[in-house]
């Protein structure tokens with residue numbers, strides 16, 4: 001079955017960040033992506049007939065031949081741009097990511113008609129401080145927030161980003177630059193496998209949980225984050241999200257729910 005006529009976008013850029021991470025940019029063809037809130041996600045899709053990249057392993061299950069393989073991805077580009085950017089990890093045995101990793105500039109891809117999700121800053125008071133915690137590609141929605149209008153907020157913002165190796169810390173140059181340019185913004189990267197670094201690593205090597213417990217936000221801000229003055233966003237590995245929720249609960253932070261407003265916002269990949 002030919003599903004290629006469903007493909008409504010073209011790949012305009014594909015940057016290999018590390019052996020297992022890619023940034024791709026996608027441009028709608030003949031339609032306009034509607035306005036979205038930074039932090040939201042959208043579905044991407046490809047036909048099963050598309051080739052899988054050479055680094056992939058056997059597929060865990062064969063996809064249905066008569067429909068596009070679709071998955072959710074957080075947008076990393078600014079909400080003011082026409083081209084939509086994504087930061088994607090290769091899942092070697094997965095169905096969609098090995099096909100995304102084989103895409104070349106000019107190839108076609110399907111993207112959902114609108115972005116969705118509640119993982120956004122729009123309901124949070126401008127004076128409130130924001131902690132943005134990510135593992136791996138979980139930094140994607142934060143890039144969209146920072147590139148949109150988050151840095152115009154009055155409160156402090158810190159990104160704490162954990163990855164295995166320094167080369168997996170996508171967007172680190174941009175985040176370092178922003179930290180140098182904006183007084184209210186700090187960036188705190190950490191890697192868990194420093195033994196792999198070819199030229200060493202002078203930064204932190206602890207897990208995000210330990211870094212949080214050691215008081216990194218207080219150190220950067222000069223005051224302790226509390227539920228009264230701070231909201232915390234958690235994005236990426238479900239284990240990190242779960243253990244951070246438990247740690248934050250000790251200090252009185254509550255998970256935000258539609259009917260029960262809280263201070264912890266979570267997106268699990």
Ligand SMILES: Cc1cc2nc3c(=O)[nH]c(=O)nc-3n(C[C@H](O)[C@H](O)[C@H](O)COP(=O)(O)OP(=O)(O)OC[C@H]3O[C@@H](n4cnc5c(N)ncnc54)[C@H](O)[C@@H]3O)c2cc1C
Nearest residue numbers: 060071072073074087088089091093094095096097137269
């Ligand atoms: C809101 C949201 C936002 C997201 N944003 C991003 C993002 O910005 N970047 C990003 O990289 N990812 C993101 N994800 C994850 C993304 O949606 C996909 O889950 C991911 O890319 C894997 O897709 P895949 O088709 O390659 O793997 P899948 O085919 O979905 O497989 C995923 C994993 O499950 C295993 N698996 C699944 N089914 C079986 C089975 N039956 N037997 C054995 N193993 C199985 C696979 O081996 C593999 O390890 C997001 C997810 C959500 C929910």
